[in-house]
Amino acid sequence: MAIMLIDDESFSLKLIAHQLSELVSDALILHENAVDALQELEQDPTRVDLLFCDLRMPQMDGIELVRNLARIGFQGGVVLMSGQERAILKGARAFAQANQLNVLEGLQKPITASQIKTIIAKRPTLNTVSYVDIPFECDAEELHRAIQQGQLINYYQPQVDVRTGEVLGVEALARWLHPEHGLIAPERFVPLAEECGLIGELTVIVLAQALELMQSWHEDDVRLTMAVNVSMESLTSLAFPDWLQEVADDFGVPLPGLVLEVTESRLVKDRLAALDILTRLRIKGVVLSIDDFGTGHSSLAQLRDTPFNELKIDRGFVHDAHADPSLRAIFEASVNMARQLGIRTVAEGVETVEDWTFLRTTACDVAQGYYIAEPMPLTALVAWMEKWQSNRLSLMESSQP
CATH class of the missing domain: 3.40.50.2300 (Response regulator)
Structure with missing residues (x-):
């Protein structure tokens, strides 16, 4: 090279x-x-x-x-x-x-x-995750077939407490395990799913796998949260809250352990339906997270009107905030506003020890990013958690602000 x-x-x-x-x-x-x-x-x-x-x-x-x-x-x-x-x-x-x-x-x-x-x-x-790095194109028919054949799987990225380092939960992230091309990153197929009306089916697959994992945690008395991105299609279906409750009941999973992440730009497309659905989900105990905060068009209006109880700060305001005064100002203002509203904050994009050390000087609650762990298959998650727990105390001591 x-x-x-x-x-x-x-x-x-x-x-x-x-x-x-x-x-x-x-x-x-x-x-x-x-x-x-x-x-x-x-x-x-x-x-x-x-x-x-x-x-x-x-x-x-x-x-x-x-x-x-x-x-x-x-x-x-x-x-x-x-x-x-x-x-x-x-x-x-x-x-x-x-x-x-x-x-x-x-x-x-x-x-x-x-x-x-x-x-x-x-x-x-640069290439620690073995995604397909060759030109890849597919059509709606191939993607639909992949969904039907179970080629879409969840990877999980841990989230940890900024103050203690304790693992609080994971975010479920869709990956396509293609029989010919290997692991395909979501940006290669999620836009197609949205364009051709398959995003609803994709969301169901991700949710079902996530709830199945939550079921095993519940049976083993493991208390971790599960975050899942929800599609705009789900947020325009008034039946979605009842469907989710039924599926969770079938798995025997309490809904308060589930976090649904909603990108703020999606909410403005059908604001009335989204407000209806999200409010009912909160009534059922689901945690609602406003994702990629600061990148949309009406962040403050969403916080005012929608019953969010988590604010996820976009990686663009987290990574390198320690060295960039403007990023730091935006990040700290977001955290302070969330605290005044009684909302938990999650910082994504924690990629370096400097990001992590900076975060520990702030009032942010939760950290997520490559410095902590990359998204990983379920088979690797347990081993990672054991290793993280064994190294947690020394990591916290070495990163004292």
Whole structure:
């Protein structure tokens, strides 16, 4: 594999190349022109697994390059660099992440050797989950067949108490175990399910597997919560609360252990029906979580009108908040508002020890993210919980704020 550097400033390009050569033995590909770099990447985008790119360049700037990296399906890590104001760098990073690129960092020039070293340390974790990394397309018929044949399975990502490190629960996340392509991430098939009217069936599959696991916990007197994302289709069916109650009764599972996560942007599509359904679910004891908080259009109105009792702060306001004053301000304001409303807060996107240590200085209640654990199959969950519990006290001591 190779590392590609793109910067029209020759001195900066050579300096970063020198810093990298002191740390890695990979081939270094240097370009002073993004057009030439893109042409090389188009021939074989898999050759490069780490790319450094300046934003301000002639002919093709960094934003144009990012747009094209997304077009060719570039899967490597991306590091954006800029000597301009920090707000521009933040905007570029957000744009790259919105284009599904793996953005490792956004760095202000001049780049230091310690920053390069930190990025290289992140590099081995780029592909820790073995999702399909080849072009994958399917139609509604294939997805429907996969649902019928049981190819859709749940992975589970733990959630832990920020103050004690105790495991509080898990979030169920859908994965497609394809017989030919292996494990397929949800962003590859969930949009199709929503477009072709299969999201309701997908939600039922995820809920059924989650409730089955909750049944085994209940029988073993294990008290953990189970979080599940619910579809817009479910939130427009007035029969959904009664259906969920019946299914939970069949499994012998008390509904207060179930957390339904609702993305706030979904609520505005049919606000009256959603308010009807969500209020009835709360009456039945279901915990309601407003997911991806801060990324929608009417967050405060949703908190005012809908009986949420959990607020899940989007990873975009969590990861690197320790180093970014604006992210920190938004994060802490969200946590403080939730506390005043009597709502529990969950921070997703806790990816580094710095994220975790920062979180422990705040009033946030629950943490979730790759630093704690990646989403995992049920067969790996028990072993992870045992290992986490054995290391919990030393982890908490080592991350004292």
